[in-house]
Each structure stands twice: as C-alpha cells, then as structure tokens.
Amino acid sequence: MAETTGPAADVLPGSDMNAPLLEVEDLRVEFAVRGRRIPAVRGVNFALEQGKTLAVVGESGSGKSVTSQAIMGILDSPPGFVTGGEVRLRGVDLLQQDEETRRTVRGNHIAIVFQDALSALNPVWSVGFQLGELYRVHRGAGRRAAEQKAIELLDQVGIPDAKNRVGHYPHQFSGGMRQRVMIAMALALDPEVLIADEPTTALDVTVQAQIMRLLRRIQDERNMGLILITHDLGVVADVADDVAVMYAGQIVERANIHDVFARPAHPYTKALLRAIPRVDAVGRELEVIPGLPPNPAALPSGCPFHPRCRAADPERCGDEEPPDRQAAEGHLARCHFAEEVYRDER
C-alpha cells in the first residue's frame, strides 16, 4: 500500500472525523447561456460513506458530470455557476472555502478519473514526470524520490515493467493502460473520495473488466469512498452499493443497489431497466422509452419525466413537481406514485 511521501495530507481545517465522508445537499448548478440561466443540476442530495460505492446513473445531459465537477470545484465558470446547496466533506462545506483551500482538497481529499485518458494526460511529458509532479508540488519531494513514487504507483495499478514504463509518453500506452495511469494519478495523494466519471466508457469490454476490477481492489485496500458516474447499468450492478438515478438535473431515485434493480420506485428507472438488452437473455422485445430526454432550457412543467412516462397522471404530473417520496425504508423516488410503482401496481 502506498504511504504518502513528506508531510501527511493536510487535514482540512474544521473537519470532523465523525461526520459523514461526503454529503451533498440541495446542490444547484446553472449555466449562463446567451443571457439566460439554464439549470443543469436542480437540487441534488446524496451521502457517501467511507468504503462504499455510490453509482450515479443517467443519460447524457442528465447533469451527472456537472454534479461531479461542482463537487471537485472544477466547473468551467463562466458559464457554469453553483447557485446553491452544500458539499460537505467530513462536515466542512467545500463551497464556502477559498480557492487555495479547494486546491488542497483536490487530489489530497477528493480526486477524479475522467473518461478520456488521452486528452487528460499531457502529451509532451512522460507519464512518470506527470505522476511525480504531484509529489514535487504537493509534497515537496525531490526529483528522484518523486520518480520512485511514480514507479510504485504504476506498479500498484498493474502496469507491467513499471520501472521502464515510467519514462514513456502517454501515446505509448494503450487505452486501458492510460486509464490505469489516470487512476494512479488520482490515487497519488491518497484521497478519501474518488470520483470516476465514466472511467470505462471508451474502453473495450475485456479492458473494462480489468479496470473495474482494479478500482474495486484499490477501493478495498484504501477504504475510499467511490462515486462511479456511468450510463451503464451493467457496470453499476457489478460494483455499486447504492444507486442514484439522475434525470433532468435531479436525482429521481436513490436506494440500495438491490432495491433499485429488483423494485424500482420511479417509472424512469423501471423503463430504463427494461430498455436495455441483456447478454444473458434472448428474444425479449425491448421496451422503449418514447420521446427524448428534455432540453434543460425548456423543461416540461410538473414532473420533468411526465411526457415520456407510462404511469403519469396527465393532470397531476403535468402540474405538480413531485417531491422526494419514500417508497420504502431508505428508498427515495421523485414521483407522485412512488409507492405504487414500487409495489408494481402502476
């Protein structure tokens, strides 16, 4: 296991080790586009415990990546603005911190792995230099010590012949190996929370299996909290403890993984689960979700899913925005009829 070099990661001032690892409360993000404010994240709530994996599932435009960028504090601003809510790491609201504090939080406490490793790595520096940079800048390590740490990290993420590979450039690695380098970089400063934003989307299925296995192993070893952002319900079923399903900038369903898959309480989740072809089932006709995900600039009135929903009550769902309802213990869904959908009566 990796131990940090030099002084230990700064303890965040004011943090309380008994508070939950990461809590997001009523997070709101808007984008200013041509003088208009377009809501991308509209009041997201979730909590992440140490050693647990929360999967955030949603289709493109549902706000899942923007949520992770807001948590990391790497939102492109302008045009993006956090307009409300709290992101508490061990009780400290990150949104209230100055940029310098947030910078130490990034990497030291929360790190992120992006989908596209090739564009996230700098092509003109060797992988070892980029990894070592973290130790030189954050820990004041010398060149040689930093390189030594880089080799250790590459070895930990399963890059064969790390000693040699440390001097190679990003283009000399395959897609899967590059993603391993990205993971190594995210782990370098021993964060407590790792956000993986579609970490395997660009990869082939056998490589995806390798990377997911690596993430699971590392999370176990380090007892990190992992937020896995993905559109792939198969991957979610394989690794997550809890699931948050996003639609139109909101979490529309949140529960334990087994509950969500066995007894979805939101019609969107239910429809999504039936719309995916499965490798272990033949000839099942795909149930289709009609229509398109809504345009965030012109959200439907009432429940944003109601125009595509089979269970919708045309009046109530078109007028009234549904609150979070508890369909069962610890199982929340933003639907007027959550209890009935949960019991499969609607």
Place this chain on the structure above:
Amino acid sequence: MNAETGQASAAPEPVLQATGVVKHFPVQRGVVFKRTVGNVRAVDGVDLELHAGRTLGVVGESGCGKSTLAKLLVGLEPPTSGSIKVLGQEIGGLSARRIRPVRRDVQLVFQDPYTSLNPRMTVGDIVGEPFEIHTDVVPRRERGAAVKELLDMVGLSPDHVNRYPHQFSGGQRQRIGIARALALRPRVLVCDEPVSALDVSIQGQVINLLERLQDELGLAYVFIAHDLSVVRHIADEVAVMYLGKVVERGAGAEIYGGPRHPYTQALLSAVPVPDPALRGHREEIVLQGDVPSPIDPPSGCRFRTRCWKAAERCAEEVPGLDEGGGAHEAACFYAEGRDVTRAVK
C-alpha cells in the same frame, strides 16, 4: 479453411458472401522516399455468408478489423485479396465506376450520427442525394415524394425535409442515416456500430426500428458492434473477430449459450449483466495484457499470447474454424463449449 463451401450449394444463394477476404494496409516510412516497412493486417482471411431477411452480428474489440470489414463489404475499400459477392456478383476487383450499380444493393449505416451527415445540407437533400447519383432509381419529379416516404418510414415527420441535421437529436439523426441508406432500396444494410453513440433509452428505439424495417422490407443486416448485449438481441448468427480473423461463428443462441473459443468465453464473461443478484456468481475470465499489434500478429493462433489454454501446437499451426467439430465453428484446437453468461457459482 472454408467450412461451408459444401453446404452453400444446397441453400438459396446468399445476398452477401465473402470468401477469404484479406485487407492489408501498408505501413510506410520516410517522407520523400517512401518504403513499405510492414502491413497492418486489418482483415486477414474472413469468410461470411448472409441470406435475405437475416442478421449477421459481427463482434470484436477495437482493432479487430470489424470496421475495415464493413468498408470492404460495401465496396468502399478494395480487398487485397479474396472475393466479395453481392447477389452473386463479384465486387472485389471492380473499378469505381463499375462498382456503382452494385453498391445500390448494399448500403452502409455509420456509427456517428453527428459527423456522418453534412451539416450544410437539409435532411431532404441528404436523404435524396442517392437519387442524384443513381438517377434511374426514381424519376426526378417523384423524388420529393420518395424522400418524404423514406422519412415517414423511419419514423420522422415528412414535414422536416427542410431542416438541418443540427436541429435533430442523436437518435433522430441516426434515423436520417438509415433513411439515406434505404433510399436505393438495398437488399443488405451494413450497420457499423449504429447505436453505440446513442443513449440507452434511444438505443432501443433505433433497434426496434431496424427490426421493423427488416420485417417490412426483407432486408439482410450485417450488424457490427462491440456491445455484445445489443448483438445478442438483434442477430440471428454471430461471428466473433479477433485480430483480423473470425475465431468463432454460429447461431446466436449457440454462441451466447455455449461459446467454444476461449476468446469468446472471455469476451462474454466480461460483459456486465444488469442484475446485482448475479454479482460474484458469474464466472469471471479476466484476460491479461492487450491485443497484440496487427502489424506483427503472433504466429499460429493469434489469441495464444493471452490464452490460458495455449500449448506448443498453438504457436505452430493456425487453427481453422472447423477444428474439433463441435456444435458450431470455433477456430481453436482445444475448443470446448461453456456457459459464461449465467450464474454458475
């Protein structure tokens, strides 16, 4: 090595047939004095057969040659050697001009609906462009109506002929691509990753559309994809490719229910199943390393460098698809059926 020449005469003539198709791309060095230092063996001896109204799924990971195969099958790339027959007519060695009338019968649906439509052309012009090239298909006066009929057929409003691609969503753009491919009333559609750029809720819509069109028009599909779940859903027969070769081939139910080639087994076991109850109860075959370079593929069986069954023989001899004589074809000396998608533990 072609195991089906024997039975081909009994069955009706295939609409699309590839025999021993090879495509090598030269790798060149030097700027002024170019010299060829090797070949990327993208497709290296592939046999396929497709009958009217059927769907052949071609699966494999990036770099296995499936997209090159798609281009060969529609005549966009000439093969280095081997034969490709469309409705019995050879297209392999035809010149660009001679190939044109044949190409009418096989059309391509592209992966990326964002870059495969010209942003400066209206939807009507895009869908109607094939008529400008193949002028004898629909008389000029009737083209407008034909375009509207095509749009209607793929579930788009005929009133949208004057809109531009950017005014449509990804799924709608893919429908435009399908309408364009159908314009010349082809017998075969080669779909190269047609749904992989789309969101899950939209994928189903496009897959259902393709299935409906197949029923209505009797089309045959070559459906190329890396998503094995989608292929299982749509394909009657499946061919699994690895490094330019087909390593296993057979009816969909056989390939998915009892894959015989170690690579297919590894591939299928790696596909995540959306059911948390199966977690830890499925066989997990995690392959080591990466796919070797197609410039210098391993001798003998190309999969042997990553195979847990590899023996000396695998380095010396190239296994044919007829090895072992099991339920369906698998190019492995030690082929053995094994169910890897369902719970086993």
